[in-house]
Amino acid sequence: MDPSLANGLDMVKELDRRTGLKPGDIDAVFITHEHADHFAGLAHFPKAVWFAGALVAEILNRGLAFARKVEAAPKTMFGAVEVLPTPGHTQSHHSLRFQCEGRWVVAAGDAVATRDFWRERRSYYNAVDPALAARTIDSLANLDSIIVPGHDNYFAV
Ligand SMILES: [Zn+2]
Numbered sequence: 001m002d003p004s005l006a007n008g009l010d011m012v013k014e015l016d017r018r019t020g021l022k023p024g025d026i027d028a029v030f031i032t033h034e035h036a037d038h039f040a041g042l043a044h045f046p047k048a049v050w051f052a053g054a055l056v057a058e059i060l061n062r063g064l065a066f067a068r069k070v071e072a073a074p075k076t077m078f079g080a081v082e083v084l085p086t087p088g089h090t091q092s093h094h095s096l097r098f099q100c101e102g103r104w105v106v107a108a109g110d111a112v113a114t115r116d117f118w119r120e121r122r123s124y125y126n127a128v129d130p131a132l133a134a135r136t137i138d139s140l141a142n143l144d145s146i147i148v149p150g151h152d153n154y155f156a157v
Pocket of ligand 1: 033035089110
């Protein structure tokens with residue numbers, strides 16, 4: 001999700017450090033929103049299907065000259081991963097939710113920037129609608145989950 005490193009060598013190193021995987025092992029990439037720091041490394045995953053929420057896919061396909069299109073993600077991917085609308089940071093922002101070892105995990109992107117932003121129900125600095133972003137954080141707080149924020153390590157709710 002959200003391949004952020006434009007430099008190919010850096011992207012390969014970071015993927016290996018965090019997962020032990022190589023870019024060729026990745027079947028699908030999901031982009032949470034249209035800010036460049038969340039897709040700068042997309043081209044380093046040429047074998048993967050590139051997914052995003054429908055509006056994000058439209059924005060990216062309209063504005064950027066990728067080698068191929070970003071696909072509009074279905075509501076549930078691979079029968080197991082929910083694509084959740086999480087507006088506020090951008091209107092089109094989407095996060096992913098799935099179960100892992102009996103816990104829900106929300107890969108939140110910039111809907112939750114860091115744990116401190118979560119605690120304060122505060123949107124990230126460049127949010128288009130801070131009040132909506134706060135309501136989105138509240139809606140995620142109702143889920144007993146592990147949150148993976150956009151700019152911090154994961155934490156339990
Ligand atoms: Zn952002």
